[in-house]
Amino acid sequence: MTLDTPMAESPEISREAISAMRRSYGEAGITESSINPDPIAQFSLWLKEATANSMIIEANAMVLSTLGQDGPSARTVLLKDVDQNGFTFFTNYQSDKSRQIQANPKVSLLFPWYPMERQVIVIGSASKIDQAESEKYFATRPWSSQIGALASSQSEVIDSRQVLEQRFKELAEKYPQGSVVPKPENWGGYLVKPSSIEFWQGRYSRLHDRLRFNLSGSNWNLERLSP
Numbered sequence: 001m002t003l004d005t006p007m008a009e010s011p012e013i014s015r016e017a018i019s020a021m022r023r024s025y026g027e028a029g030i031t032e033s034s035i036n037p038d039p040i041a042q043f044s045l046w047l048k049e050a051t052a053n054s055m056i057i058e059a060n061a062m063v064l065s066t067l068g069q070d071g072p073s074a075r076t077v078l079l080k081d082v083d084q085n086g087f088t089f090f091t092n093y094q095s096d097k098s099r100q101i102q103a104n105p106k107v108s109l110l111f112p113w114y115p116m117e118r119q120v121i122v123i124g125s126a127s128k129i130d131q132a133e134s135e136k137y138f139a140t141r142p143w144s145s146q147i148g149a150l151a152s153s154q155s156e157v158i159d160s161r162q163v164l165e166q167r168f169k170e171l172a173e174k175y176p177q178g179s180v181v182p183k184p185e186n187w188g189g190y191l192v193k194p195s196s197i198e199f200w201q202g203r204y205s206r207l208h209d210r211l212r213f214n215l216s217g218s219n220w221n222l223e224r225l226s227p
């Protein structure tokens, strides 16, 4: 942009507008006495509330951060299961994220539930789930997603979109709708076993609530962090 470009005509958002963005957060907090002492139960409650909130379109979307030998990276994946063992998502085992997890299984998961002024951050260790479990889940996916997973060598550079669509077409002919699509060898789930889970609730005057559970042996210890 040159200096004499009129700001009103700029298609870009101004830096002043970005720095002025802020909103006030509400009154309802989360306290040591109101939080469920079982962080998985507390997470399930918040996930249920986020799912019921029409402002949140994909409540199970979470930002998975990994740290590989080539540095940090982050991307969104979908939570597909949660229980006392941890948090499960599915992906390609030869993708960039999987290479990074192989180099360093320590990851973080972040659920950004902004319309509810909430955020949950999980730190944990990721490991592959059983092939049989992945197969079971793969079989429940829509046919087009199954073909899409087969067609994509996730994270690889490709020459054009056409290459991808051609591959999809060939596989769709090989496995027509209604037939059993085999799970790709290199596709499956990861379980993230949590070592800490932080619940963040926006409060007035930036005095937000941050309650973090840390796993010690088989017990969860709760601590409050300064916002």
Ligand SMILES: Cc1cc2nc3c(=O)[nH]c(=O)nc-3n(C[C@H](O)[C@H](O)[C@H](O)COP(=O)(O)O)c2cc1C
Pocket (backbone or CB within 6 Å): 058, 061, 073, 074, 075, 076, 077, 078, 079, 089, 090, 091, 092, 095, 096, 097, 098, 154, 155
């Ligand atoms: C809302 C949303 C949900 C997504 N869910 C998944 C998912 O469950 N699994 C997955 O592999 N990629 C998912 N993606 C794509 C990833 O963000 C990412 O582009 C892809 O996994 C490749 O990441 P990588 O190259 O870092 O391995 C999703 C993207 C968005 C925006």
